[in-house]
Amino acid sequence: MGNKTKIKIDYSICGDGYKVDPRNCGKCLRICPPALFLLHQTLGVEQKNPYDPEVWRITPLYPSLCTRCLECVGICPEKAITITW
């Protein structure tokens, strides 16, 4: 199995915390070479406000594809992404 890459996004800064709307930023989405992030409505997912389709967040969907280039960590204006392995 090897060592897994763990990508964490701090949702109190990005997304549900309302400070930054990921739809207007989306810098990590664009820079990621394997495009492993997913931008989606938060409806039905475990969260603060479960039934609001107007709230969007970014989920690192396929961390196994991560090349550990750390571009997303560097480009995030709010420093919300941490990557560990």
Next chain:
Amino acid sequence: MCDHCLKHGTAGKWYLNAKNYSNEIVEEYNLREFLLEQYTNFEQMSVRKLNGFNAVGLGYKMQMPIIGRVVKHFAEQMLMSTKPPTDPFKAEGHIGQVVPLDDAIAILEHCAVEPIIQKYCMCRYMSRGDKEACCINFGVMSEIIEKLPRFIPVNEKFQLTRDEAIERFKEHNKKGYIGTIWYGPYPYINNLCSCANPECAGIRPRMDFGITSIFKAEYIVHINPDECTGCKSCLSRCQFGAISYDPFEKRCIVNQKQCYGCGVCLHVCKYDALKIFPRNDFPELRGKY
């Protein structure tokens, strides 16, 4: 698609059967509400749990010894389901196939039901945050997209005529986007997309995780060794990594087992060395979708 095409297609191709595009299917399966619900929540489909399982960290789940195979089995069974769809949050019967330019034109000319629209690609939006109008929808699907403002192109035409749709598709194909046609859900065909790897949510499971979520085209690209000069311009076009350069022979070669038959490499060859042939002409590749 094998026996499926023989049952449902014309000339061995399921997507050239005009019956699969008709509005009667929509009424029969009551798909209007289903599709509206599905496309309202489209982006969150991979994070929503189905039977206690979602696609987050799919790569790691696939690597697990037994669970990986179970996941693959159930995912493929869901995508290739031919039963009437029940849950709009599942991608049931949502299977597609790569189509080269000529077949796509045939679809738009003869099969697609009016109204024809173009919409923002949801895959690109959810994986890159960018909006690009490169999906073409037909029939009832067009009416559903009308109700979802986030997919409606701004500063671009929304409703297209047949000729405009063909023009748009040609443009995308020349840019290097792969033409794909989708059941959504089976047996209703409503989507002609111009996809790109790795953004496409349909190509990705097959390329990265080995889940057959899209079938290869009915065609295969072949390079004429006498006409290829080894300029390598086709090399960068292949999104499936099927073309490579042989430095000893000084020409490009196609790995036909890896070729999806999308034909986007044909547009860049200045010497007409690349040609597209029916898959059935190659006994080795027959039936290998």
